[in-house]
Amino acid sequence: MENPAKQQANGDLDPSLKLALALAIVKTRRRQKLPSSSAATAAAAAAAANGDSQGISGDNSKSDAIKWKTKAKQRKEEILRLKEDLKIAEDGVYHDVFPQNVSCKCYFYDNLGQLSPKSEYDQQRIGDVLRRRFLRQDTAIESEMEQLRASVDFLVELCETSSPREVEESKFKNWSHQAVDFILATLKALLSGGKIDEKIESIVSSLIMRLMRRMCNESQGEELAECNTFQFYVQHLMRKLGSDPYVGQRVILSVSQRISIVAESLLFVDPFDGAFPKMHNCMYIMIQLIEFLISDNLLSWSTRQDFDTKLLEEWVLSVFHARKGLDLLESRNSLYMLYMDRVVGDLTRHLGQDSFIKMLRPDALDKLFG
Known part of the structure; x- marks a missing residue:
């Protein structure tokens, strides 16, 4: 295969490569502020583009060709690096705005079995993600009264059917958290609208009695210790309600x-x-x-x-x-x-x-x- 420098000397260089070399020469001279007239620069560019190699001969032509070819290669690598950096930066901004894997810290069962600090009476921590999920499950229920009844039944059945051995399962914690938040939100809406009546009194009384019965569940033998653990979870639900x-x-x-x-x-x-x-x-x-x-x-x-x-x-x-x-x-x-x-x-x-x-x-x- 014929040497690229020899190809240039014979005027056989690819036209696109000639143009790239010419542009690289112009940009390099401008950057280095070499004394060169615009006419000479234009002539050199035109000569390279048209395959005129009469001004380049011998060792000088070979060294110049290798030098500018190396610079063109370096410029191409630099452009590729910049494109990669730009892509990484854009991906980083996207993930900041739209995180892919968000681990939500749930504070609902904080202070389980412990007295709250006196300065935290008014602090309310709500898991918005959990609440939105539960709301989507009940969007078909139009009446606030029915929403309250459905969420109460959901919470009580969850507590009555859960086994003490499964109390650490994330589903119980997540679902009970959702239900408590929904019950409180529905009650707040009913109270603000002046809709409290005997039906709501009956629903709330049933909720309290059924949870209290589950909290004092009568287990025996080896299950007593495990039951005690579950009782504290039910106690915490009543505390939050x-x-x-x-x-x-x-x-x-x-x-x-x-x-x-x-x-x-x-x-x-x-x-x-x-x-x-x-x-x-x-x-x-x-x-x-x-x-x-x-x-x-x-x-x-x-x-x-x-x-x-x-x-x-x-x-x-x-x-x-x-x-x-x-x-x-x-x-x-x-x-x-x-x-x-x-x-x-x-x-x-x-x-x-x-x-x-x-x-x-x-x-x-x-x-x-x-």
Whole structure:
């Protein structure tokens, strides 16, 4: 094969290569600011394009051809690198705007079984992705009442059919989170529209009773420890639902009444009876739930315009009545009293503030603090 430099000397170079060499010479001379007249530059370009090699001969022509061919190759490689960098940069911007694999950190089950910090009463973390998915599942339901009923049934059936062994499955966490958010959103819409009636009261009461029954599920033997784990998840669901005062106050009322019933039953149960550990566990988890609801929400509830002060008085009296019922069990288990005294102490501190003193009737205050 004939040498490229020899081909150039004989005027056999490809016309496109000749033109590229000529343009490279012009651009290089301009960049280096070599003294060259425009006429000479144009003549050199025309000579290269037309195959005129009379001004290039011998060793000079060979070295110039190799040099400019090398520069043209380097320029081509540089252009390719720039195109690749541009593609990478464009891909990076696209992925920043439209991330392909987003791992969503769900905060719904944060503070499971733990008291919330006092400064975080008003913080509400909502998994928007989960909520949108659940909303899309219920778009066919037009009535807000039916939406509430459907989401309540979904949550309760999920809790009643889930096995304690499967509590760590992501599906249970995701679906329960969606259902709780949807229930709270629907209740908020009904409350703001003044649509609260006996039907909604019945739906919410059924929700509370069924979840409370699942929370105090009676498991035996080796399944008891696993069941306890699942009970804390159900407790956490009731805690989250209780962020709305309409639900939360009713949860405290129902749970405190159940504490009084269980306390009376424990008086007649043999400590060695198989039912005793289940009742003991249920007692602890109910007292803890009341403590969570009071600590998390009582102050924020009081700022709501729709806060039901009559219901407040009712459940406060029920909590104090439950405390007296546990007093009878002190000889059997003093821990009940210690836990309940902590709840009552926290409740009393809140009710002693001016905002609550103005809400409660004088005769109710006399019953509480008399």
